[in-house]
Amino acid sequence: MAEEKLSILIVDDEQVVRDSLVHWFTEEGYDVDASDSATDALSKLAGREFDLVIADIRMPGMDGIELLEKIRTEQLDTSVILMTGYASVETAVRALKHGAFDYITKPFDPDDLSVVVRNALEQHRLKRENRMLRQQICDEHALTDLIGQSEAMRHVREQIETVAAVDSTVLIEGESGTGKELVARAVHRLSPRRYNPMVVVHCGALTETLIESELFGHEKGAFTGAQYRKKGKFEAATGGTIFLDEIADISLKTQTDLLRVLQEREIVRVGGTQPINVDFRVIAATNRNLAELVKEGRFRSDLYYRLNVFTIHLPPLRDRHGDVPLLATYFLEKYSTQMNRKFTGFDRSALDLLIAHHWPGNVRELENIVERAVVVGHEPLVRSHDLAMTRPAEGAEDLTIDTLERRHIVRVLEDFAWNQTQAAKALGIDRVTLYHKIRRYGLKPPAKAARA
Amino acid sequence: MGPARVDPSVAWNAARGQYDSTRLVAELKARYDQPVIGATAHDLFIPVMTFVFGAAEMGGRAAVFSIHRLRDEFYGLPANEAVLEMRAYRELCHEAGHLRGLPHCPDWSCIMSSAHSVERVDSKEDRYCGECLEKLQAVK
Numbered sequence: 001m002a003e004e005k006l007s008i009l010i011v012d013d014e015q016v017v018r019d020s021l022v023h024w025f026t027e028e029g030y031d032v033d034a035s036d037s038a039t040d041a042l043s044k045l046a047g048r049e050f051d052l053v054i055a056d057i058r059m060p061g062m063d064g065i066e067l068l069e070k071i072r073t074e075q076l077d078t079s080v081i082l083m084t085g086y087a088s089v090e091t092a093v094r095a096l097k098h099g100a101f102d103y104i105t106k107p108f109d110p111d112d113l114s115v116v117v118r119n120a121l122e123q124h125r126l127k128r129e130n131r132m133l134r135q136q137i138c139d140e141h142a143l144t145d146l147i148g149q150s151e152a153m154r155h156v157r158e159q160i161e162t163v164a165a166v167d168s169t170v171l172i173e174g175e176s177g178t179g180k181e182l183v184a185r186a187v188h189r190l191s192p193r194r195y196n197p198m199v200v201v202h203c204g205a206l207t208e209t210l211i212e213s214e215l216f217g218h219e220k221g222a223f224t225g226a227q228y229r230k231k232g233k234f235e236a237a238t239g240g241t242i243f244l245d246e247i248a249d250i251s252l253k254t255q256t257d258l259l260r261v262l263q264e265r266e267i268v269r270v271g272g273t274q275p276i277n278v279d280f281r282v283i284a285a286t287n288r289n290l291a292e293l294v295k296e297g298r299f300r301s302d303l304y305y306r307l308n309v310f311t312i313h314l315p316p317l318r319d320r321h322g323d324v325p326l327l328a329t330y331f332l333e334k335y336s337t338q339m340n341r342k343f344t345g346f347d348r349s350a351l352d353l354l355i356a357h358h359w360p361g362n363v364r365e366l367e368n369i370v371e372r373a374v375v376v377g378h379e380p381l382v383r384s385h386d387l388a389m390t391r392p393a394e395g396a397e398d399l400t401i402d403t404l405e406r407r408h409i410v411r412v413l414e415d416f417a418w419n420q421t422q423a424a425k426a427l428g429i430d431r432v433t434l435y436h437k438i439r440r441y442g443l444k445p446p447a448k449a450a451r452a
Numbered sequence: 453m454g455p456a457r458v459d460p461s462v463a464w465n466a467a468r469g470q471y472d473s474t475r476l477v478a479e480l481k482a483r484y485d486q487p488v489i490g491a492t493a494h495d496l497f498i499p500v501m502t503f504v505f506g507a508a509e510m511g512g513r514a515a516v517f518s519i520h521r522l523r524d525e526f527y528g529l530p531a532n533e534a535v536l537e538m539r540a541y542r543e544l545c546h547e548a549g550h551l552r553g554l555p556h557c558p559d560w561s562c563i564m565s566s567a568h569s570v571e572r573v574d575s576k577e578d579r580y581c582g583e584c585l586e587k588l589q590a591v592k
């Protein structure tokens with residue numbers, strides 16, 4: 001197999017320097033291109049990848065250090081060597097501080113240049129190789145994280161394998177703690193986009209203004225506090241996957257923006273005018289019934305249809321009781337190794353208790369309970385009293401964490417006659433969080449509800 | 453074909469006290485319409501480098517090399533004609549390879565390997581490696 005030529009981009013405003021370096025590196029067998037300014041270099045870098053950039057520090061307009069900064073902030077995958085005609089310790093320190101691989105003074109000793117370039121490229125190659133190997137390891141484990149021999153889980157794994165290869169949008173539905181993010185990661189890892197990032201956005205955790213700049217990025221000065229230009233999640237996910245968790249929690253305004261991005265495949269940064277093309281795959285997840293929300297007019301139907309191309313439904317743990325011992329053993333091994341303890345399994349009573357439990361918090365609850373048991377239990381077997389489970393009260397089977405939270409919030413709000421500031425204080429959360437929870441659960445004060 | 457001659461003074465750079473190899477190659481190319489490799493005893497440079505042993509137009513028809521830094525005297529050693537001849541021969545073949553379009557070869561013993569010191573020139577062998585030979589034959 002012919003090895004791919006390593007590529008170098010020379011950036012210098014002096015033609016004679018560009019010419020001699022291009023000639024020099026062509027002879028050395030590299031694939032070389034040249035730019036006469038940092039701006040031109042950036043547009044070349046936007047178009048293709050270079051393994052190494054060799055840039056002059058002093059250039060009219062944007063100088064070499066600024067170029068280096070841009071390359072770092074845009075997270076371009078390239079090594080940078082800076083060169084200068086005026087050697088000074090100060091510039092050398094500045095260059096290295098900004099993340100240059102090395103710094104060389106013109107004119108170069110040919111032998112020194114060869115060594116510096118070889119080292120830079122070698123380091124770059126190792127980094128890439130490392131990333132690739134890690135990815136391969138991840139790929140091999142992509143589906144093994146999704147444990148379960150139940151028919152339901154087998155079906156989920158099959159669906160993941162089917163949908164990973166095609167580039168369509170995936171909607172993952174499932175209660176809290178069923179492992180929606182694990183499924184999203186598995187889809188990404190098995191997809192052709194796996195060498196690019198999967199960017200996770202927890203929509204529920206962001207306020208409306210924040211989510212906009214988080215998703216689409218912002219220009220410098222777009223709002224108070226926006227001191228620098230920032231790439232949004234969609235831009236960061238270019239070539240890869242964007243995982244929108246808790247998609248039901250975004251406002252109607254953001255839903256409209258999101259729909260536009262999904263249709264146009266381009267974004268405009270907050271405070272910006274220039275549309276930017278983005279290439280991404282969307283995986284969205286929710287623990288709520290989107291179809292219901294659409295009926296209630298709280299979720300745009302057109303966005304719902306965009307997202308609902310291929311749906312993976314994750315069963316709650318109580319519907320696959322048979323998987324509980326398997327999962328419990330998996331977590332027991334995981335945490336025993338992590339904490340250097342020597343548990344070999346569960347005794348009969350512990351196992352019975354695990355199987356009988358209703359698991360409102362799903363796999364996450366099981367994981368937490370096993371983790372705690374590893375801390376407090378006595379080796380080699382976990383016993384029932386090591387498991388911190390409260391037996392469910394009669395008739396409380398449908399009490400998920402969400403329902404509990406909703407009920408509790410309503411009670412506290414009523415206690416304070418819907419004074420949100422006081423209620424938030426009593427709940428120990430800030431007012432904005434309470435506001436979002438009220439909206440999320442669709443809570444309304446009694447008077448308003450009566451009018452509605 | 454008689455020996456090639458060009459006046460090197462056009463390539464002189466007083467500030468550096470050296471001759472610009474790129475200018476010399478251009479000069480040779482303008483003067484001869486046959487492939488030509490110039491040999492000189494002057495010290496050669498290109499603007500970004502402190503010196504070069506030689507320079508060639510990749511896949512073109514003009515090249516130049518210098519024996520200035522191939523001589524042991526340059527390094528404060530007694531003159532050694534045999535060593536100089538061996539190094540000059542290797543530089544000549546190296547530049548000829550470039551004229552044939554060969555880039556530098558990763559094989560250290562190959563005449564096309566990149567050498568920026570006499571030690572590296574000395575560690576080569578008087579031959580093109582198998583891969584470079586194949587490429588040369590493909591050009592013919």
